[in-house]
Amino acid sequence: MHLLLASSKPLVDWAGLGKVFLVSALFALGVVFVMSLSIMAFSDASTHSGGRKVTSTALAGFGILVILAIVAYGIYIITAK
Amino acid sequence: MHQSILLALVVITALGFDFTNGFHDTANAMATSIATGALKPKVAVGMSAVLNLVGAFLSLAVAATIASGIVDQNLITLQVVFAGLVGGIVWNMLTWYLGIPSSSSHALIGGVVGAMFVHAGSSAIEWNGVFSKVIIPALLAPFVAGSIAAAATWLAYRLTHNVQAGVKSSSFRWAQVGSASMVSLAHGTNDAQKTMGIITLALVANGTLGKDGVTPTWVIISCAIAISLGTYLGGWRIIRTLGKGLTDIETPQGFAAETSSAAVLLASSHFGIPLSTTQICTGSVVGSGVGHSVPVRWRVFGRMVFTWALTLPAAALVGAASFAGQQAIGGNAGVIVLTIILVGVCGGIYALSRKNAVSANNVNDDWDPSSTPLPSVPAT
Numbered sequence: 369m370h371l372l373l374a375s376s377k378p379l380v381d382w383a384g385l386g387k388v389f390l391v392s393a394l395f396a397l398g399v400v401f402v403m404s405l406s407i408m409a410f411s412d413a414s415t416h417s418g419g420r421k422v423t424s425t426a427l428a429g430f431g432i433l434v435i436l437a438i439v440a441y442g443i444y445i446i447t448a449k
Numbered sequence: 450m451h452q453s454i455l456l457a458l459v460v461i462t463a464l465g466f467d468f469t470n471g472f473h474d475t476a477n478a479m480a481t482s483i484a485t486g487a488l489k490p491k492v493a494v495g496m497s498a499v500l501n502l503v504g505a506f507l508s509l510a511v512a513a514t515i516a517s518g519i520v521d522q523n524l525i526t527l528q529v530v531f532a533g534l535v536g537g538i539v540w541n542m543l544t545w546y547l548g549i550p551s552s553s554s555h556a557l558i559g560g561v562v563g564a565m566f567v568h569a570g571s572s573a574i575e576w577n578g579v580f581s582k583v584i585i586p587a588l589l590a591p592f593v594a595g596s597i598a599a600a601a602t603w604l605a606y607r608l609t610h611n612v613q614a615g616v617k618s619s620s621f622r623w624a625q626v627g628s629a630s631m632v633s634l635a636h637g638t639n640d641a642q643k644t645m646g647i648i649t650l651a652l653v654a655n656g657t658l659g660k661d662g663v664t665p666t667w668v669i670i671s672c673a674i675a676i677s678l679g680t681y682l683g684g685w686r687i688i689r690t691l692g693k694g695l696t697d698i699e700t701p702q703g704f705a706a707e708t709s710s711a712a713v714l715l716a717s718s719h720f721g722i723p724l725s726t727t728q729i730c731t732g733s734v735v736g737s738g739v740g741h742s743v744p745v746r747w748r749v750f751g752r753m754v755f756t757w758a759l760t761l762p763a764a765a766l767v768g769a770a771s772f773a774g775q776q777a778i779g780g781n782a783g784v785i786v787l788t789i790i791l792v793g794v795c796g797g798i799y800a801l802s803r804k805n806a807v808s809a810n811n812v813n814d815d816w817d818p819s820s821t822p823l824p825s826v827p828a829t
Contacts, residue, residue: 380585384722385593391720392712393597399628399708400601404608407620411612435627442631445715446638447507 399438406431452655454781455527458788459651462534464675467644469541470553471501471679474640476687477550477710477730478632481703481737483812484692487625490683490809496626497633498681504637505673518578519558520565528775529564530651531784535791536560536768540760542798548686548694548807549756552725554643555583559764564772566765579761582723587757590724591732594713598733601705602740609701621700628707633680635714636726641676645669685807690753691731693816696738696745706730706737728757746816 406428413424478500479493488496537557544551558579565573609617648668652658658665692698698706710726710733717724731753738745774790775783 380581380589381722384720385589387720388713388716388722388724389593389597392593392709392716393600395716396597396601396705396709396712397604399712400605400705401608403621403624403704403708404605407609407612407617410620411609411616414616435624439627439631442711442715443507443634445719446504446635 395438395442399435402431402434402438406435452527455531455784456651456655456657458784459527459531459534460648462531462538462788462791463644463647463651464671466534466538466541466553466557466647467641467672467675468679469538469545470640470644471498471676472682472684473541473545473550473553473679473687474636474726475680475683476691477726478629478636478707479683480688480691480730481698481706481734482625482629483688484698485622485625485700485703486813487622487700487703488629490685490688490812493629494681494683494809496630498677500630500633501637501641501680502673502677504634504639505641505676506669507634507638519575519582520561521569521573521575524565524569524573525561525650525654526568527651527654528772528784529561529568530647530654531787532564532772532775533557533561533768534647535771535787536563536764536766538791539767539794540764542795544756544760545684545686546798546802547756548690549753550687550691550727550731551753551756551760552587552727553640554725555587555757555760556764557643557647558583559761560768560771562761563765563768563770567769567772567776583761586722586724587728587760590713590728591735591754593724594709594729594732595736595739597713598706598709598736599740601709602702602737605701605705606741618700621704625700625704625707628704628711631711632707632714632726632730635711635718637673637676639714639718639726641672644672644675648672683809685809685812686802689807689812689814690749691734693813694746694749695731695734697743698734698737699741702737702741705740706733709733709736 409424409428409431413421413428416424475494475497479488479497482488483490483493534557537553537560540551540556540559541553562574562579605621645664645668649658649662649664652665653660653662710730713724713729714726735745735750771787775787777783778786
């Protein structure tokens, strides 16, 4: 135990942990938010016709593209280690 | 001659550990997808195996060795690595039999710490590293992932509450396949590299590689194959506990849990904070139950936490006993006897598991606490 007390290095990197929490919360909530909106738009498109159907389908498609971009960024993070 | 035999056994045992790591951790990525029916069990483990294989090749910058900052690297010998691997494998097999998700990395670290303690004493162990890289992350990971998953689950249900149930379920089912794939990919990158690091360490300790030597291609390929084969076998017992034992999961919960796991995994890896994949994924599953206000089986979670607390000391005890036994017998005989005992113990645990086998056929049966040989939490 004396070794623990003698060390000047903090046991927990609270700053690093805080960054992990914030960044992962931002990404996870962001992905879930966009996915949920896309599902809402997709559902809306399936129950309407005409211009609204087109708009909702485009919104759903845009949401999926955003998620794919986030996934690509995730793969970039994996490979860039 | 003695060193060559030892090196060969270390490499084979390390690949064996990688294999157990694969089947032990399939649940992390695929348990919720299997539980919600997003993927058929065999398809899920096959997909996870392929993604683990790909992940193992994605980043070839082999991470610093597994025990870096935890034991004195200059004192590591092949015998220590071998005994450490034995500790990791035995703990992985035991927790697999009990159907409990536990960290393979922590088991390996425990094995190496125990063996090193017998080899060179307490001064060879960097206790600060043990606390900051193993114990404290183990305490924090489930809370970090769980709170994010709870918020993500609440958000998913809140936003889609007007969406027709069938559309919601099938859409999140597809999304879940994507999020589970990300967890598998990240797992392949992280965990296969740990074994690559162990084998590289053994090659350096043996003098086969220089201190700055590059990990040979055969090491990368063999580790990638070992972890993906293990993943393909599917640790059904653990998949069942994680997918069915903690809480009842629907597709929006599964998607939120896996997305949270993937985000925490990637962020912790990016910022160099060592959080265990297993504890992240387990925390996310619990969080998804809390976020949807469905009952969480806290008793099952409590048993998992109890097992996590035991991982390091239990694997250390096995590692220490393995090293001591190996040294007591001495030479090639010691290593060979230990290998035979390891194979016997693994075979025994496997035979025991056949009495109440869990497979792709019954992994999604309704949860019955008495069907899983989980240990009881001691009364306090």
